[in-house]
């Protein structure tokens with residue numbers, strides 16, 4: 197948050213008489229100018245539902261707080277990579293950030309748990325877990341790391357495998373395949389265990405990595421592929437559905453708590469409601485986009501069990517159970533059933 201001329205007003209707001217009863221009716225009405233200009237940043241393209249819905253939420257928040265709170269949306273890695281933005285969020289350089297559970301695991305290891313290979317058979321099981329006990333468990337760990345997580349995860353989607361070289365039909369086809377994965381031990385580990393040669397690259401550099409053939413392929417949800425135009429640099433998409441991932445909506449604690457409680461509530465409610473709409477958008481897009489993407493790449497239907505068995509044989513599940521801990525793993529399996 198910018199500390200400019202607002203500082204005085206904000207201090208009045210927090211410590212002065214305005215911070216008591218009057219805060220409920222929003223001092224902006226009284227003072228005219230008081231505003232919290234806050235920043236929300238992420239790596240997704242501007243027209244991905246994550247940013248479309250957050251711009252809507254931001255307008256709603258501004259209106260409901262009578263202009264007190266204005267959240268500016270910075271999409272498409274404008275403020276840096278995920279790793280850059282996570283440190284900006286922690287230092288207060290940005291106020292809000294949406295981050296993949298797996299990438300957040302650099303700070304909160306257990307946040308990777310939603311990405312365990314082939315864990316969730318369908319969306320209802322994803323949301324049962326992430327809106328339920330497993331999500332609460334991860335939120336607790338995020339809070340311990342000093343950040344404020346919001347309750348509703350945003351959808352990224354089930355991930356598919358795009359290749360610019362050869363069709364991937366079985367795990368054997370992944371041998372020596374240089375697949376771009378987001379920076380995260382779980383992503384690298386999963387593709388190593390599948391026999392591939394993962395290369396860890398931030399999303400903002402992925403298109404170029406494909407063009408320059410640093411990577412033979414990548415894995416992403418269809419919406420991610422489409423809005424970043426990755427189908428332009430691919431030939432085949434195998435519907436591996438190997439992982440579900442979503443975004444945790446996170447706030448810098450000091451910055452969020454500087455808002456009057458009633459404004460905090462408005463922000464939380466609007467953002468969670470936007471997440472629910474965004475989930476519907478993405479689920480629908482992941483179905484609708486297929487025909488569009490199929491104009492430039494060939495879709496390949498695969499047997500997920502072939503890949504899953506390879507993970508079982510390589511000891512993937514045993515290793516990640518150890519890494520995630522029994523408590524989180526049991527919560528996951530209470531939704532998915534036994535994984536190994």
Ligand code: X2X
Nearest residue numbers: 296352378399416420441
């Ligand atoms: O970096 C990616 O591949 C992305 C955007 O799809 C994530 O899941 C973080």
